[in-house]
Amino acid sequence: MTDRPVLRVENLTTRFETDHGAVTAVDSVSFEVAPGETLGLVGESGSGKSVTAMSVLGLVPKPGRIVDGTIELNGTSLLKLSPEELRRRRGTECGMVFQNPMTALNPSFSVGWQMREAITAHGASGDVDARIHRALADVGMPDPDRQAASFPHQMSGGMRQRVVIAMGMINDPQLLIADEPTTALDVTIQAQVLNLMKRLTRDHGTALLLITHNMGVVANMCDRVAVMYAGEIVEEAPVDELFANSRHPYTRGLLRSIPNPDRPREKTPTLPGAPPNMAQLPAGCRFRPRCVFADARCGARPDLLTVGARHKARCWKTQAGEPLTETDRMTETLDAG
Amino acid sequence: MLRMIGMRLLGMILVLLAVSALVFALGALIPGDLTSVIVGQEGATEEQFAEVRRKLGLDKPLFLQYFYWLLNVLQGDFGTSPITGRTVTADLLQQIPVSLELALLTLVVSTLIGLPAGVVAAVHANKRLDVLIRMSLLFTFSVPIFVIGILLLLVGSRWAPDLFRVSYTRWVDDPVMHIRSMAMPLLTIAFPITAMTMQMTRSSVLEVLHNPYIVTARAVGVREKRIQYLHALRNALPPIVTFIGFQLGILLGGLIVIEQIFSLPGLGRGMLEAINTRDYPMVTATTLVFAAAFVFINALVDMLYPLLDPRQRGR
Numbered sequence: 194m195t196d197r198p199v200l201r202v203e204n205l206t207t208r209f210e211t212d213h214g215a216v217t218a219v220d221s222v223s224f225e226v227a228p229g230e231t232l233g234l235v236g237e238s239g240s241g242k243s244v245t246a247m248s249v250l251g252l253v254p255k256p257g258r259i260v261d262g263t264i265e266l267n268g269t270s271l272l273k274l275s276p277e278e279l280r281r282r283r284g285t286e287c288g289m290v291f292q293n294p295m296t297a298l299n300p301s302f303s304v305g306w307q308m309r310e311a312i313t314a315h316g317a318s319g320d321v322d323a324r325i326h327r328a329l330a331d332v333g334m335p336d337p338d339r340q341a342a343s344f345p346h347q348m349s350g351g352m353r354q355r356v357v358i359a360m361g362m363i364n365d366p367q368l369l370i371a372d373e374p375t376t377a378l379d380v381t382i383q384a385q386v387l388n389l390m391k392r393l394t395r396d397h398g399t400a401l402l403l404i405t406h407n408m409g410v411v412a413n414m415c416d417r418v419a420v421m422y423a424g425e426i427v428e429e430a431p432v433d434e435l436f437a438n439s440r441h442p443y444t445r446g447l448l449r450s451i452p453n454p455d456r457p458r459e460k461t462p463t464l465p466g467a468p469p470n471m472a473q474l475p476a477g478c479r480f481r482p483r484c485v486f487a488d489a490r491c492g493a494r495p496d497l498l499t500v501g502a503r504h505k506a507r508c509w510k511t512q513a514g515e516p517l518t519e520t521d522r523m524t525e526t527l528d529a530g
Numbered sequence: 531m532l533r534m535i536g537m538r539l540l541g542m543i544l545v546l547l548a549v550s551a552l553v554f555a556l557g558a559l560i561p562g563d564l565t566s567v568i569v570g571q572e573g574a575t576e577e578q579f580a581e582v583r584r585k586l587g588l589d590k591p592l593f594l595q596y597f598y599w600l601l602n603v604l605q606g607d608f609g610t611s612p613i614t615g616r617t618v619t620a621d622l623l624q625q626i627p628v629s630l631e632l633a634l635l636t637l638v639v640s641t642l643i644g645l646p647a648g649v650v651a652a653v654h655a656n657k658r659l660d661v662l663i664r665m666s667l668l669f670t671f672s673v674p675i676f677v678i679g680i681l682l683l684l685v686g687s688r689w690a691p692d693l694f695r696v697s698y699t700r701w702v703d704d705p706v707m708h709i710r711s712m713a714m715p716l717l718t719i720a721f722p723i724t725a726m727t728m729q730m731t732r733s734s735v736l737e738v739l740h741n742p743y744i745v746t747a748r749a750v751g752v753r754e755k756r757i758q759y760l761h762a763l764r765n766a767l768p769p770i771v772t773f774i775g776f777q778l779g780i781l782l783g784g785l786i787v788i789e790q791i792f793s794l795p796g797l798g799r800g801m802l803e804a805i806n807t808r809d810y811p812m813v814t815a816t817t818l819v820f821a822a823a824f825v826f827i828n829a830l831v832d833m834l835y836p837l838l839d840p841r842q843r844g845r
Contacts, residue, residue, distance in 0.1 A: 250748075250749055252745055252748055252749060254745075276754075280748075280751050280753065280754070281751060282751075283748065283749055283750065283751035284749065284750035284751035285751065288749075288750070289746075289749040289750075291742060291745070291746060291749075293742060296741060296742040296743060297742050297743055297745075297746045298743055298746065299743040299746075299747070299761055299764075299765065300743070300765065300839075300840065300841060301764045301765050301838075301839065301840060302761075302764070303840075307747075310747065310750065310752050310756075310761075311750035311751070311752070314750060314751045314752045314753060314756075315751055344840045344841070346840070346841045357746070360746070360750055361749075361750070363750075364750075364751075
């Protein structure tokens with residue numbers, strides 16, 4: 194029981210059938226989240242990290258469709274379930290926190306009413322009001338009963354995100370998926386909300402799948418990290434290992450582009466180029482057009498293979514044991530950036 | 531809230547005052563006047579005309595005439611019809627309930643059918659069910675109501691004459707006959723109104739369904755039907771209610787046609803007859819009642835807004 198992952202995703206492939214052809218937003222993605230663990234899913238916008246998260250609960254927006262793979266939540270294969278069976282697991286086994294608290298709550302209903310929906314949708318009886326009170330107090334809302342009676346528009350963004358988190362946690366799920374939970378918040382509020390999520394998941398033993406593009410958030414929150422690029426996971430490692438010893442050029446670039454207060458802003462290196470058009474992916478390694486290390490091997494598509502202890506990377510060079518240390522070429526791009 | 535209602539009421543009174551002046555002025559501007567109706571077109575002497583005019587107060591300045599008329603109207607006295615010899619108020623009290631009943635029934639029926647149909651169409655947007663619902667309702671919407679009415683009358687009275695060949699009966703006289711006499715007019719006018727309500731509901735719900743809070747509701751496991759008919763529809767309501775209020779205006783116009791086709795002794799028919807017979811007091815009275823109804827509906831919709839949208843309530 195303890196060894197079984199809360200969430201196991203294998204070969205997940207989610208495709209959008211658009212007028213301009215099929216776009217495979219998530220391509221054969223596999224990962225696991227252990228009980229109580231926090232896994233960071235990192236990448237630029239359009240890398241497929243949000244679609245991956247939405248795929249887990251079967252909430253991929255149309256015209257998107259999961260075309261292949263397995264998703265196991267607490268040992269149950271979700272893709273084989275009927276819509277009703279899947280609905281009963283939403284909120285109870287897996288909660289979700291969304292990016293924008295300003296639009297994630299229904300403007301026509303009070304906060305308490307919406308939390309009550311989250312409880313009664315699963316047939317719960319008993320003292321629902323007490324549970325709402327406790328959940329709101331748990332996310333640090335002063336005067337929970339008064340807050341329950343207010344409408345979302347009467348609250349600040351930070352308060353609303355606390356409500357969204359309280360709603361996600363109210364049925365005490367084993368897994369919480371948070372999709373860029375602090376991106377839309379003021380910087381001063383971001384740390385508060387992150388600490389709140391850290392405390393809640395620790396106290397309840399909840400596993401957390403944290404989707405973010407912010408490496409600072411990853412360092413602060415996560416046990417392990419999976420980096421996504423162009424619909425694929427390109428590197429996966431424990432957080433310390435990833436920061437100390439990243440084995441994929443893309444991760445290197447991401448880590449180097451974290452703004453540093455000791456360095457003028459314009460000297461912050463950026464990754465040259467842009468992510469590929471998902472409808473016309475380059476052959477071979479998808480990062481090749483932007484990679485300073487690219488060579489002849491990269492014309493073939495690399496797999497995600499073990500390159501160290503609990504460390505996987507999708508790069509021919511590191512898989513061959515070669516170090517990513519062509520510092521002169523890196524410096525060149527650094528200056529250009 | 532109270533302040534808002536007070537402001538609305540004041541606005542309503544001002545608008546009605548302006549409408550009454552306009553209605554009165556229109557009556558005065560039309561060539562010919564009440565005297566010609568009373569005295570007759572030919573064979574009357576100038577003296578007779580002047581006599582009648584003086585009796586009716588038509589020799590006084592227009593604004594004074596309006597003032598006296600308004601004073602009487604405020605006391606519920608719209609004058610006496612020169613055609614029927616009855617007081618206009620007595621006629622109105624007979625006609626208004628008939629039209630009001632038809633309008634309210636239409637509103638209830640069209641909303642009860644139009645709202646759910648609109649939600650279903652929005653949920654199945656651009657799939658077969660949506661196209662089917664929209665096609666059928668678009669058809670009824672495109673055909674003018676007098677065509678629908680006459681067709682129903684023609685077909686209905688042939689297939690089920692007992693059901694449809696009924697003249698208007700008051701509820702107090704015979705409830706069953708009353709229902710039978712109202713069924714066809716209701717059916718006729720409910721078609722296009724339902725189609726419009728459904729169309730408006732569809733587009734409004736469709737827009738709301740794209741909102742992130744709908745995904746939130748799904749993510750916490752709320753049942754899909756509950757999301758559609760409660761979470762989504764509740765947010766889609768404000769524009770729908772505004773539109774239904776606006777439709778009532780169209781409905782008032784429709785009453786004139788419907789009551790004519792089905793010989794219902796309502797306000798619309800009364801107005802049309804009054805126009806045909808140059809029954810000036812009756813024309814101004816019916817016009818004023820229609821205008822008042824319109825103003826009232828609009829004010830009502832405005833006052834419903836804070837109820838529908840919490841964001842418009844005072845803190």
